[in-house]
Amino acid sequence: MAEGNAEGTGKVVYAAIAANLAITVTKFVAAVMTGSSSMLSEAVHSVVDTGNEALMLVGLKRSRKPPDDRHPFGYARELYFWPFVVALVIFAGGAVVSVYEGVEKILHPQPVESPWINFVVLGIAFVMEAVSWVVALREFNARRGDAGMFESVHASKDPTVFIVLFEDSAALVGLGIAAVCLAADLLLDLPVFDGIGSVLIGVVLAVTAAFLAYETKSLLIGESAHPELVRGVRTLVEQEPIVDRVNEVLTIHLGPETVVVNLSVDIRDEVAAGELEKTLARVENLIRKRFPEIRRVFTEVRAAAHAAGPIAVRGSRDSGDPREIG
Numbered sequence: 313m314a315e316g317n318a319e320g321t322g323k324v325v326y327a328a329i330a331a332n333l334a335i336t337v338t339k340f341v342a343a344v345m346t347g348s349s350s351m352l353s354e355a356v357h358s359v360v361d362t363g364n365e366a367l368m369l370v371g372l373k374r375s376r377k378p379p380d381d382r383h384p385f386g387y388a389r390e391l392y393f394w395p396f397v398v399a400l401v402i403f404a405g406g407a408v409v410s411v412y413e414g415v416e417k418i419l420h421p422q423p424v425e426s427p428w429i430n431f432v433v434l435g436i437a438f439v440m441e442a443v444s445w446v447v448a449l450r451e452f453n454a455r456r457g458d459a460g461m462f463e464s465v466h467a468s469k470d471p472t473v474f475i476v477l478f479e480d481s482a483a484l485v486g487l488g489i490a491a492v493c494l495a496a497d498l499l500l501d502l503p504v505f506d507g508i509g510s511v512l513i514g515v516v517l518a519v520t521a522a523f524l525a526y527e528t529k530s531l532l533i534g535e536s537a538h539p540e541l542v543r544g545v546r547t548l549v550e551q552e553p554i555v556d557r558v559n560e561v562l563t564i565h566l567g568p569e570t571v572v573v574n575l576s577v578d579i580r581d582e583v584a585a586g587e588l589e590k591t592l593a594r595v596e597n598l599i600r601k602r603f604p605e606i607r608r609v610f611t612e613v614r615a616a617a618h619a620a621g622p623i624a625v626r627g628s629r630d631s632g633d634p635r636e637i638g
Contacts, residue, residue: 388567403521414510421503470568
């Protein structure tokens with residue numbers, strides 16, 4: 313991961329943790345004092361969010377571990393695994409509990425005591441969540457450029473920032489729902505609205521969890537690099553005089569800033585082995601210089617007149633030193 317991105321991601325996560333820790337206790341106190349189901353759902357929501365950010369910090373830390381014998385390509389995919397766990401936790405720990413609590417309150421409605429306490433807490437929570445949301449939004453906008461929001465989320469290879477952004481967005485929507493339902497309860501003297509608010513908050517969390525699970529699952533399975541990178545690599549290779557044809561440029565993201573490239577090229581028949589070796593080494597250096605996120609390049613070389621099968625496979629280490637494989 314690039315250092316600038318790592319610092320930005322860490323800032324977003326720490327801001328979210330600080331905001332959620334500050335309001336979790338307050339929400340629980342308000343829920344106990346007033347007996348509000350909506351406020352209890354919001355308190356559970358904050359607990360889940362805090363735990364989720366802690367899990368993402370675990371993913372950030374573990375993704376930076378260097379390669380070893382058991383994981384020769386490193387641990388970058390830890391940053392994809394833990395956000396997927398976060399999505400599951402949002403559903404199980406937030407949505408299910410909120411819906412259950414709401415249904416109980418609808419079936420057995422109880423009046424909310426001292427409702428003004430809830431509105432004060434909701435106001436404070438909204439301000440804190442909004443601060444965290446702004447931090448996440450700024451970092452997200454800095455990375456997405458001119459692309460649309462959902463387009464950027466789908467194309468993003470770093471799930472941490474957009475998960476925090478959508479968590480905070482869901483939290484703000486949940487706070488709005490809680491405020492409206494508590495107001496309806498107070499004005500219409502219908503405690504059932506408090507339960508309805510809890511159910512609606514659970515639905516918001518379930519939708520958010522499903523969306524985040526879908527996006528992180530794709531990353532966890534393995535996504536190709538951006539088409540611009542693929543085209544750039546192909547262009548660099550095709551410019552070499554000894555290359556007759558570039559058959560394939562296969563890429564995969566092991567992490568937000570960790571890409572592996574596999575090339576398949578046809579080489580002109582008259583090229584000597586020594587010239588081939590020097591050319592491949594130069595091409596690999598050019599590729600890695602232009603695209604620093606590319607950590608390894610594997611090249612399958614075939615003679616143009618015998619393109620039915622490979623004659624050599626070349627790979628490169630993270631250090632940039634080439635080696636022959638097979």
